[in-house]
Amino acid sequence: MTDYLYDGTFEGLLTCIYEHYYSGRADGIFRQDEYQRSLLCDCCVVETNPVKARKVYEAIECKISPFDLRRMYRAFRSCVEGRETMILKYAVLGFRVGSRISSLHGEQAVYDVQQAENKVATEIDKFRGIVRFSVLGDGEKKIYYAPVEPDNDMIEFIAEHFSNRFRDQAFVIHDLKRAKAVISARGEWYISDFEKEKLPPLDPDEEKFRELWRLYFDTIAIRERTNPKCQAHFLPKRYRNYLTEMNDTGR
Amino acid sequence: MDVYEKLKVLADSAKFDVSCTSSGVARRNNGRVGSAVDAGVCHTWTADGRCVSLLKVLFSNDCCYDCQYCVNRRTADCVRATFEPDELAGLTIEFYRRNYIEGLFLSSAVIRSPDGTAEKILECLRTLRKKYGFAGYIHAKILPQVSPELIYAIGLEADRLSINAEFPTMKGFRLLTPQKDPQNVFEPMRQITNQLIEHKALKGPGLMFKGQDLNNADNYLSASSPQIRTIRRNIDAKIAEKSAADEILSGDAVKTKKPETSRDLIRTEEPVQTGYTAVGSRRNRKEIFAPAGQSTQMIIGAAGETDRQVLAATEKIYRTFKMKRVYFSAYVPVVSSPLLPDVFSAPPLGREHRLYQADWLLRFYGFDADEIVGEDHPFLDMDLDPKISWALRNMQIFPIEVNTATMDELLRIPGVGNLSALRIVRQRKYKSVTYEDLKKIGVVLKRAKHFLTCSGKFYGDRRMDPEVIRGDVLQMKDGEQMSMFSSGRTGAPELQDGAETGPRIRIANPSSRINIRKEAATK
Ligand code: SF4
Numbered sequence: 001m002t003d004y005l006y007d008g009t010f011e012g013l014l015t016c017i018y019e020h021y022y023s024g025r026a027d028g029i030f031r032q033d034e035y036q037r038s039l040l041c042d043c044c045v046v047e048t049n050p051v052k053a054r055k056v057y058e059a060i061e062c063k064i065s066p067f068d069l070r071r072m073y074r075a076f077r078s079c080v081e082g083r084e085t086m087i088l089k090y091a092v093l094g095f096r097v098g099s100r101i102s103s104l105h106g107e108q109a110v111y112d113v114q115q116a117e118n119k120v121a122t123e124i125d126k127f128r129g130i131v132r133f134s135v136l137g138d139g140e141k142k143i144y145y146a147p148v149e150p151d152n153d154m155i156e157f158i159a160e161h162f163s164n165r166f167r168d169q170a171f172v173i174h175d176l177k178r179a180k181a182v183i184s185a186r187g188e189w190y191i192s193d194f195e196k197e198k199l200p201p202l203d204p205d206e207e208k209f210r211e212l213w214r215l216y217f218d219t220i221a222i223r224e225r226t227n228p229k230c231q232a233h234f235l236p237k238r239y240r241n242y243l244t245e246m247n248d249t250g251r
Numbered sequence: 252m253d254v255y256e257k258l259k260v261l262a263d264s265a266k267f268d269v270s271c272t273s274s275g276v277a278r279r280n281n282g283r284v285g286s287a288v289d290a291g292v293c294h295t296w297t298a299d300g301r302c303v304s305l306l307k308v309l310f311s312n313d314c315c316y317d318c319q320y321c322v323n324r325r326t327a328d329c330v331r332a333t334f335e336p337d338e339l340a341g342l343t344i345e346f347y348r349r350n351y352i353e354g355l356f357l358s359s360a361v362i363r364s365p366d367g368t369a370e371k372i373l374e375c376l377r378t379l380r381k382k383y384g385f386a387g388y389i390h391a392k393i394l395p396q397v398s399p400e401l402i403y404a405i406g407l408e409a410d411r412l413s414i415n416a417e418f419p420t421m422k423g424f425r426l427l428t429p430q431k432d433p434q435n436v437f438e439p440m441r442q443i444t445n446q447l448i449e450h451k452a453l454k455g456p457g458l459m460f461k462g463q464d465l466n467n468a469d470n471y472l473s474a475s476s477p478q479i480r481t482i483r484r485n486i487d488a489k490i491a492e493k494s495a496a497d498e499i500l501s502g503d504a505v506k507t508k509k510p511e512t513s514r515d516l517i518r519t520e521e522p523v524q525t526g527y528t529a530v531g532s533r534r535n536r537k538e539i540f541a542p543a544g545q546s547t548q549m550i551i552g553a554a555g556e557t558d559r560q561v562l563a564a565t566e567k568i569y570r571t572f573k574m575k576r577v578y579f580s581a582y583v584p585v586v587s588s589p590l591l592p593d594v595f596s597a598p599p600l601g602r603e604h605r606l607y608q609a610d611w612l613l614r615f616y617g618f619d620a621d622e623i624v625g626e627d628h629p630f631l632d633m634d635l636d637p638k639i640s641w642a643l644r645n646m647q648i649f650p651i652e653v654n655t656a657t658m659d660e661l662l663r664i665p666g667v668g669n670l671s672a673l674r675i676v677r678q679r680k681y682k683s684v685t686y687e688d689l690k691k692i693g694v695v696l697k698r699a700k701h702f703l704t705c706s707g708k709f710y711g712d713r714r715m716d717p718e719v720i721r722g723d724v725l726q727m728k729d730g731e732q733m734s735m736f737s738s739g740r741t742g743a744p745e746l747q748d749g750a751e752t753g754p755r756i757r758i759a760n761p762s763s764r765i766n767i768r769k770e771a772a773t774k
Contacts, residue, residue: 013393103677106688129294129304135350144348162350164279165286165387171350187280192539209345211257219259220266220307221298223582225596230300243294243353 003043006084010076011086014053016046016089029084054089066092068102075116078152086112102165122159123150130235131162133175133246134210135203144171145199147242154181156191163189210244217245252334252340260332260686264323265358268548268579273353273388273568274409275543283384284348287410287543292353304347305356305390310372311332314360318428320553322585323360333362336375337382344383346466352411354388355379365396373401374409375767388543392660394434396462399442403540406446411543414439419564422552426590441472444547457614465573472571505756533599548578552599553591559620559629562609569613570650572592578616579606586643605631612638614661615669634725639665640700649702654683666699686710698724 004014004019004026013029020026032045060069072087080086089109094101104110133144145164148155155175159182162173167187174181174194181194240246274291293302312323322329343355357375362368372391379385391403391409406412408682414436418424424433429538447453452463469654498688546567565577584594609631612618616638623637624630632640651660653675659670671693675684678692686705690696701711701720712719758764 025579031756095589099496100681103674103681105692107673109689111691125290125292128288129292129350129353133351135349137423146350151557161286161288166284167280168384190516192347212342213346213351214350215255216258216306217295217297217303219262220303222266222301222583223299225299226598227300228298231296234296234300234302235281240428243295246347 001041003028003029003030003035003041005035005043005045007032007048010073011053012046012048012051012078013087014056015049016084017088018049018052019046020088020092026088027085028082029088031084038223060091060094063098064091064231065099068094068099071102071117074120074157075113077154077157078116080116080118080119083116086116100244107248113177115240120152120154122158123152123154126239127154127158128161130243131238132242133171134244135206137200138203141200142203143200144169145174146171147174147176149177149241150175151238153177153178155180158182159189159191163187163248186245198249212244214248254338256330257310257332257338258342261308261310261334261654263313263637264360265307265309265356267580267583267585268307268356268358268392271302271304271307271356271390272576273390275575278386278389280386282380282386285354285385287354287386287388294350294352304353305388306343306352306354307356307358308334308339310339310357310359310375311368313362313774316361318431319588319590320427320582320586324390325585326431327586334375336371336378339375340379340385343379344385344401347387351716354390355388356392358392361394361395365394366401368394369401370404371399373408373645376405380408390543391440393443395439396525397439399439400423402439402442403446406443406540406541409541411546411575412443412541413546413548414443416549417545418554418556419561420554423550423556425589427554430482439570440545440547440572440574442564443541444470444574446540447544449456450541452540452544453573454544454575455764456575456577459569459614460573460616463570468578469520469629470573475512481701484643492603496751517672543575546576547571547574548580550582551579551603553582557624557629558602558609559624559626562605562613562620564623568611570656577610579603579689580609588742601633602631605633609637612641617659623629629671634746635721643721646715646717649715650704650711651702652704653667653689654679654706654709664699666695666702666704668693669761728750 002024004016006016006029008031010175016026016029030043031075035043037043059071060072068090072090075083075087075090086109090101090113091100093104093107093109098105101110104115105114127148127150127249131146131148132144135143136143151213153175155161158173161185162171162182166185168182170185172183172194174196177195179195180191182189183192183194184190272291273287274289276287277289280474289519290302295303297303309323313329313331313333314321314323314325317324317326321327339355339357346352348352350573355376356374359368359372362371376389376391388411389409390411390413391405393405393412393414395414402412416436417428417431422434424431426560444453448466448471449474451719453464453470455463455465511719521670533553547563549561558709561579568574568577581598581600582592584592584596587594609618609620609623612623613620622641631637635643640661648663651662651664653661656664658672658676661667662669667675671689675689675694676691678684678688684692686696686708688701689705696710701715701723704710712723719743
């Protein structure tokens with residue numbers, strides 16, 4: 001049994017898939033920094049190689065399908081444990097059966113990756129709604145800032161949505177868990193490491209609109225129908241930390 | 252009055268309106284700020300578990316009408332408030348930019364006259380679109396008796412239009428809302444449907460008209476089309492004893508699906524006949540009219556109607572006006588009146604939930620109202636969802652073989668949803684579907700096992716006795732059935748997301764190029 005260890009990048013994972021074919025079978029793929037050594041398994045560190053990664057990338061795109069490539073990438077961004085090994089198995093099956101892989105719902109490899117992808121997709125839908133911006137800075141230069149803590153590493157998947165929608169406002173969506181952010185202005189965006197320290201203070205009007213929003217939120221609940229269980233089903237507690245309507249203070 | 256107070260009063264007055272989704276249209280930012288997502292976006296959930304998508308307020312609650320069930324009726328003693336058009340537009344933009352909301356849902360009481368109110372609403376929407384460059388979602392409610400020209404103009408600003416159907420029966424109308432004539436409700440619905448056809452934008456509810464182009468002469472509703480004629484006739488006969496038998500409000504299931512002579516219905520030469528066609532004919536080709544279509548809502552449990560009456564009216568509204576969605580609102584007793592349920596009675600939430608499930612069967616599963624609630628069983632079973640209730644009444648067609656059944660047949664199996672049916676059909680092109688596969692496909696086997704076979708093998712209860720299966724489902728479902736109850740207004744989990752566009756099905760499309768290279772490179 002051999003486990004391959006990689007550096008945590010998608011290229012790294014693709015390189016591992018390459019090596020699986022050209023230097024010997026991998027039984028599992030894991031991040032080097034999270035790996036727990038065991039007596040039963042050998043492991044070897046695979047150095048990320050852009051050329052090999054690109055080969056695998058293109059092979060998946062052509063021999064399986066762009067859909068499956070996207071699916072694998074999204075699954076890779078999920079927080080599901082063992083996702084790299086699942087993706088390896090998906091790729092192996094995909095290279096055998098081609099683009100019909102996504103129709104073989106009974107296959108464990110397909111099911112696993114589909115579930116992981118689904119986790120990300122669900123969170124993308126959720127975060128389109130629950131990201132909350134605060135206006136920072138006074139005078140001319142205003143920044144819209146939103147802190148988030150998603151389960152999956154997914155802010156890049158909501159970047160396009162917000163950057164198109166708020167084309168005329170400069171904004172930052174800050175993933176506090178991963179210390180990175182989507183930074184966007186004029187309809188363009190990029191991902192970068194990010195520190196909260198550099199932020200300007202709140203806009204003087206900000207508190208007023210927060211207050212109005214809270215007022216609205218509290219007003220529209222129908223007392224006769226109160227149902228906290230149902231509310232928690234859609235809005236788990238872990239997502240509430242930065243929701244304006246659920247908190248009185250804080251950015 | 253400052254904006255805080257106004258917001259409090261006018262949001263409070265609008266909160267019973269249920270149709271708050273932001274779905275039905277996808278649009279990239281074509282203004283300065285805003286876009287629309289086809290499946291809609293929920294921004295938060297209130298303490299009662301309802302999704303908040305739009306800023307839902309009344310423009311004014313200062314009403315000159317006197318509807319019995321309404322907190323804002325003229326004779327009620329309450330605080331009155333009215334927004335300024337710019338004030339509300341400004342507030343909407345500030346909320347939108349912070350991503351609190353997906354857009355605006357604007358309704359209103361009748362301030363002095365329906366047209367006067369509609370003009371104010373129009374002014375507000377225009378300010379929002381033009382002055383603030385807002386390209387997000389707008390849902391505008393049309394009041395009864397607003398002139399066709401104003402409806403048209405509002406439709407050019409709004410994404411969705413709706414008119415409350417209010418009650419599923421004539422009796423409800425006559426008793427509870429004396430100043431509203433059902434004709435004034437159905438006439439603008441007709442106009443909107445026709446206008447959508449003219450703009451080639453009529454899509455219909457769910458999968459009901461899947462694969463059909465609705466934007467043709469056959470679907471054009473003339474004031475003299477059979478459906479409308481029956482409505483008229485019944486309304487004229489209002490005074491007569493049997494007047495409750497109006498075509499829409501009769502409680503019978505749909506019989507006529509098409510006008511007999513479609514040709515008679517289109518007036519090609521004479522656009523002046525009705526004011527709005529004249530407006531329509533001058534329109535610019537690229538003009539967009541209510542791209543997210545039309546919806547309506549009915550109050551449940553205020554006028555003693557049966558579920559059969561509700562669903563029959565719903566189905567007729569879908570078939571006649573082809574509107575996107577009919578919403579149900581469990582009546583919350585806010586007003587004490589001898590005509591209405593007691594103020595202490597609980598709103599019929601369970602019933603509303605089952606009705607939504609039935610509505611889903613109409614729109615996405617090819618059911619007719621008659622199959623769901625028949626003459627001998629005019630109410631839905633509160634313990635079981637309507638699909639399994641239907642199956643238990645029709646055991647003779649089961650079990651269905653999953654490897655050969657058509658899509659329509661698969662959809663009839665309890666525990667098989669749109670997504671799982673699609674997956675079954677896709678997989679069996681390459682490989683037959685086994686019982687073990689079904690679970691991974693997403694079929695709820697505990698339920699489905701009694702109703703299907705996999706390559707000839709049956710896994711359910713051999714007796715195929717409805718009572719036994721019923722007992723079995725109720726028992727093991729305990730948890731799930733109940734949680735379906737509590738998990739929200741539109742019910743079963745599958746009903747939550749994209750409740751209008753249907754389950755969001757992600758299908759492999761090899762031709763779609765994806766740019767993950769960019770995504771990958773940004774890390
Ligand atoms: S017209 Fe509308 S606001 Fe006015 S009383 Fe009737 S339901 Fe209430």
